[in-house]
Amino acid sequence: MAAILDINNSLDVAAVSEGIKKALPSYARPMFIRCLREVEMTGTYKLKKLDLQKEGFDPSVIQDKLSYMSPKGVYEDLTPEIYKEIVEGKIRL
Numbered sequence: 001m002a003a004i005l006d007i008n009n010s011l012d013v014a015a016v017s018e019g020i021k022k023a024l025p026s027y028a029r030p031m032f033i034r035c036l037r038e039v040e041m042t043g044t045y046k047l048k049k050l051d052l053q054k055e056g057f058d059p060s061v062i063q064d065k066l067s068y069m070s071p072k073g074v075y076e077d078l079t080p081e082i083y084k085e086i087v088e089g090k091i092r093l
Contacts, residue, residue: 001030001031001032001033001052002030003034004016004033004035005036005038005039006035006065011035013067014075016033016075017074017075021073031069031093032057032066032067032068032069032078033066033068033075034057034062034064034065034066035064035065035066035067037064057078057083059078059079059080059083060083070091071091071092071093
């Protein structure tokens with residue numbers, strides 16, 4: 001997963017998808033993109049990654065916008081229905 005700070009909620013996921021395809025090989029592309037409105041930092045100005053890792057990619061837990069790399073090779077919105085299909089193995093990533 002890649003977490004991107006998007007304060008204004010103006011991230012163009014399609015443009016990010018194209019940039020990732022050009023810059024990274026398929027095995028290095030993030031399966032999920034999370035658009036953060038704010039970044040929580042520790043007292044020593046380090047990113048609180050463990051909190052993000054614990055939340056995973058469950059849209060019922062996360063209030064931020066989530067996208068996933070669909071089998072078509074483009075990022076699409078991650079809905080609770082799609083999340084369920086991923087967990088059940090109906091959609092393979």
